[in-house]
Amino acid sequence: MLGLILIYWLGKKFYKLAEEYNKSQWGYAILGIVVYYAVSIVFATVTLIIIESFSNTLNDYILGLVAMPFGLLGCYLLYKYLEKNWDYKNPKNDILIDQIGKSEEELETK
Structure with missing residues (x-):
């Protein structure tokens, strides 16, 4: 049961991140889950x-x-890497070309 909740939670986080940046939502949700299992398996094998x-x-x-925290760490690192990238x-798109060089007071009066 814990595994299903974890898969849902990881998939949802990556899905929302991809949705925010207009990327493939399902692709990145699956990528997050695959990275979790890959890192967990590698760590469990070494251990x-x-x-x-x-x-x-x-x-x-x-x-x-014991392998679960390392899988979560791998997902967290991937999430932060994707988010930063x-x-x-x-x-x-906050600033328009017409507004470059104007002070904040000039922008507020318009």
Whole structure:
């Protein structure tokens, strides 16, 4: 149940981000979920290899819980990267060419 809520939440965050910048909403929602699972699997594999070399006992549920924060960290880093990259490439339309060089007082009087 926790996994379904997590997938929904991650997909929704990436969907809203892509919608804000007029990108493919479903594509980036799926990308966020795939990145979560990819980072979790890589971290779980590395952890499993390290732990199995020292002992033969490891609960799969605990391994999943340990890998979850790293998957979330990977999604967070991707989210911030996309947000920063798209914000940089998105031109600001707040200022018009006619307003360049005018003071704020001149702009407020119009």
